[in-house]
Amino acid sequence: MRIGIDIKCLRYNNAGIGRYLRCILEALQKVDSENEYRLYTPADTEFKPTNPRFEVVVCKGPAHLPGILWQQTILPAAIRKDNIDVFWGPEQTLPVCNTGRTVRVLTVHDLVYKRFPKTMERSVLLVNRFFGNRSIKVADAICPVSEFTKGELIHFFPKIDPHKLHVVYNGAKPLATPPTTSPRNNNLLFVGSLEPRKNLPALIRALEILHDEGTDIPLTITGPKGWRNRSIHDIISSSSVAKNITHTGYVDDTQLSELYHTCAALVFPSVYEGFGLPVLEALAHRAPVLTTKGSSMEEVAGEFATYFDANDPSSIAGAIRNFFEHRETAEQKFQNESARLKELLERFCWENSARSLLRLFETLATKGGSR
Numbered sequence: 001m002r003i004g005i006d007i008k009c010l011r012y013n014n015a016g017i018g019r020y021l022r023c024i025l026e027a028l029q030k031v032d033s034e035n036e037y038r039l040y041t042p043a044d045t046e047f048k049p050t051n052p053r054f055e056v057v058v059c060k061g062p063a064h065l066p067g068i069l070w071q072q073t074i075l076p077a078a079i080r081k082d083n084i085d086v087f088w089g090p091e092q093t094l095p096v097c098n099t100g101r102t103v104r105v106l107t108v109h110d111l112v113y114k115r116f117p118k119t120m121e122r123s124v125l126l127v128n129r130f131f132g133n134r135s136i137k138v139a140d141a142i143c144p145v146s147e148f149t150k151g152e153l154i155h156f157f158p159k160i161d162p163h164k165l166h167v168v169y170n171g172a173k174p175l176a177t178p179p180t181t182s183p184r185n186n187n188l189l190f191v192g193s194l195e196p197r198k199n200l201p202a203l204i205r206a207l208e209i210l211h212d213e214g215t216d217i218p219l220t221i222t223g224p225k226g227w228r229n230r231s232i233h234d235i236i237s238s239s240s241v242a243k244n245i246t247h248t249g250y251v252d253d254t255q256l257s258e259l260y261h262t263c264a265a266l267v268f269p270s271v272y273e274g275f276g277l278p279v280l281e282a283l284a285h286r287a288p289v290l291t292t293k294g295s296s297m298e299e300v301a302g303e304f305a306t307y308f309d310a311n312d313p314s315s316i317a318g319a320i321r322n323f324f325e326h327r328e329t330a331e332q333k334f335q336n337e338s339a340r341l342k343e344l345l346e347r348f349c350w351e352n353s354a355r356s357l358l359r360l361f362e363t364l365a366t367k368g369g370s371r
């Protein structure tokens with residue numbers, strides 16, 4: 001079987017979907033030594049396969065052609081030329097025009113563009129509305145990354161064939177061996193881009209509530225700059241707790257692993273996530289987690305997280321206060337429930353994700369698609 005994959009985001013995206021794609025490609029190379037893979041990109045990328053059956057294919061188009069237009073105009077011809085049996089779009093979009101007899105598989109991470117469109121960068125919103133909707137319609141199979149996202153697809157696309165939906169979870173593992181074995185400090189850690197739906201203003205307000213009570217909690221923010229973040233920077237700089245906040249910007253896996261290993265807890269107040277990868281990564285590093293109730297994070301973390309109402313800063317403050325008052329109990333839970341945590345992490349591992357995806361590819365190739 002010959003499998004094609006769109007890897008254009010690896011040219012510039014090391015977080016979010018870029019991190020997801022790198023991890024699952026690494027796992028696919030470990031679990032599949034039989035099939036051939038063509039990894040399509042419009043320009044050279046630093047990604048280098050370790051499995052000889054995986055080949056990066058550079059399909060150059062006109063200079064400065066946006067990636068989404070390259071996908072729609074240049075990529076289909078390459079798919080037909082290479083006689084690809086199954087093509088996978090990991091970025092929520094597919095070539096929507098003629099790709100011959102190739103079966104198309106689409107991963108859907110979330111439906112922010114449907115649920116919270118005002119929190120998105122305008123260009124990304126337009127791409128999702130135009131090509132995302134069409135990709136969902138033309139896909140032979142759709143892989144939501146959680147049952148939560150599957151429910152969102154059914155909600156927003158009530159005519160969708162449920163037999164086309166195959167949940168393929170994200171995975172996590174310790175990102176790297178930290179350079180030190182420092183004990184956990186008193187810092188809360190936030191991992192994610194600075195964008196509206198990550199809900200940082202509510203977290204800052206929660207820390208201000210605790211500050212007014214006489215408790216100062218350091219916060220480390222790490223992640224790319226995101227978009228529509230000027231107001232977030234203004235809120236941080238003018239806050240009464242500004243001196244307690246450190247923004248590292250994007251860090252590599254070794255640095256991020258060190259932050260997970262040494263923080264007091266991850267605090268993740270996002271109002272909407274299709275999966276919530278930082279939550280799982282924190283648990284893989286045995287870091288306590290404080291996060292949003294009634295979200296995909298509950299599906300991922302289960303009993304191994306403390307939950308709050310992300311829309312209520314006093315609820316976030318209460319969860320933080322309670323954590324530090326009972327910190328030893330929270331940390332001891334990882335020791336007492338180590339077998340159950342191991343079971344959870346084995347369920348959400350990249351090798352399982354890769355095997356699920358591979359089984360779907362093989363089933364679709366055998367059946368010739370569901371059209």
